[in-house]
Amino acid sequence: MKKYPFKNILTLSFFALSVGFISSCTKDTDGSPQIGPGNPVAEAIKPDSAAGGTVLTLTGTGLGDIRSIVFEKNNVPAGFQPTLNTDKAIIFRVPEDAAGGTQNITFTNSAGAKVSVQFKVLAFPSVSDVSNYNFTKGSEITINGNNLDDVASVKLTGTNDAATIVSKTKKQLVIKMPATQVNSATLDIVNGTGLFKTTQEFVNLDKALQIFTDGYGEGFADGSWGDAGAISSTQFKSGAKSIGKNYQKGNWHLINFTNWWPTVPYSTDYKYLSVWIKGASEDYSLYITTDASKAGFGNYVDANKLNVKAGVWNYFKVKLSDIDFWSAGKSLQQLGFRIQGPDKQDEVFYFDDVILVK
Template sequence: MLIASCEKEAKPLSTASSNPAANKIEPGQGAANALLTVTGSGLGAITGIWFEKDSVEVNVNPNLNTDNAILFRIPADAVPGQQNILFKNSAGVEFKVPFTVLGLPAITTVSNYNFTAGAEITLTGKNLDDVTKVLISGAATELTVVSKTATSLVVKMPASTALSLFKLDITNAAGTITTTQEFVSIDNAYAVFLDGYGAGWDNGSWGPAEISSAFAKSGTRSFKATYGKGGWSADGFANWSPGMDNSAGYRYFSFWVKGADRDLTYYLTADKKAGGDYGNSDKSTPIVVPANVWTYYKLKIEDIGLWATGSPMQRLGWMIQGPNDGDAVLYFDDVIFIK
């Protein structure tokens, strides 16, 4: 005797329609990984979904698809902006739904890392036109948003802060990011040169150097240093008394420099570096200075050995063996130490 058994064929959750109609998508905008629900009629048997910009595909789960609805998440690599979401069912019929992908704020460049109380700084990047809040990271201090576009955000720095160095938390409709850029309160820094010499500091250059109003990164003046052709020159600053002691807990040495008419490499020099006295041949800390633009440097104290042979430090600057192809003029600004 033979006994036969059979299983009832599973009924599909949905079937393809020749005339699908998407009536609503909720929510109408969202960021990566947000769950979306499309409702309507004839929405069954969806086999493909993709976001129009860059044709970013969605992972379709048939268990979340009925004749009247389909649920799916925004892919992590969906391109922000207004676009269509495209759908295709197993019958090859396509339809689309308009949607706005929200993007997290992204900051690529800043007008300055350093600020004084109440100064305005421009942040450049993308997805900035819907920013609603800017905070000092880890604190409750909120910055005033002066203006905003899709690619720029102007913020007013706080009138006072106990912090020397901090990042920013920026929030828009997609969420919150913390900037990779760190901002420095000049008011809480140790100044070698700002718009003039810091307390105890003066011109310590071998070659021609002076305070100049020709260019400035912050304020109205910078320190102009001329390196003569064919020479060996160290230009910078001196603090003969009392000097700068290595006991204040500073973490960074920072400065802006505007380059000469061609790219050149200089070397940080100081009288207490391990390589010898100020202006010697020590090349342990190279500083590559691009031509004609302001460039920001923030060097870890532990990496540059300014007090390697003792304390206090009395001379600090930048040395070059040459330049051999013509004079070079640099402008230094915001020469500071940061806690």
């Protein structure tokens, strides 16, 4: 067995202790460059305008010790990774919730020294859903989406007919619709970033053929099979009334809007049938049927099927050329919505804004 002199053992022990002591005294860091705070100077930011989530680069000098980045509007902080900093560059992203428009971005180091650069956040308006697609002069529509808090104007596309802004937040805009001569239009929404055109199209009820809105349109009346339609002032989508129809169990009922005189003469001017339907206790299908169709009144045509979700208002805008609705030359006297069943129990549906749209 090999022997080690006692003096060598002491030397090795002292060396190990010394290394351990030195290691324990080394300063822990977050991985950021070990650069002391200086006088930060900004030279350029690229790009100089962008939407939320975009990567930006600030170049300059004295930037290695930056500890916070804040977008001026609403004091929105930007996240960044200090380990990517250098004395001459910082990489970070535009916050997703940054407010739109031109503003300063302020960079602050650990000593409180600041530098600011001007930047334009691109936050175009967006629309996810709306409270209604039909309007008359003065009716209010609620628009849900994003970047709506700095909306400056809303107009019907292709016109100078401007809606009145009633209220606005980042996620919601309430407008009062203007008087207009157009049959229907999308909306031009302008905020601090620019113009957004909705994909949603809004229908002017005053220019449509009204079959039922708050009451029966001129010449129209109830001709339902089974239980008659009943006007309701508690259930409605627009205005203050709708019409309800009780479809009895197993009877294959239909609600029928009739115009025996003067009837509705055939016209290629009408492009769409539009209706709001509030669903029953479960999902059902209703079939559009007319006496001017090829199949004849009361029949079930697959192309004419509307899938109605339970318990909510469902919006339908159906292109007439896509369904069996109106044969050339025939006058329209009956428009119905028929059900197969219901098999379990009676079911009530409500109908509002039944219209033909040019």
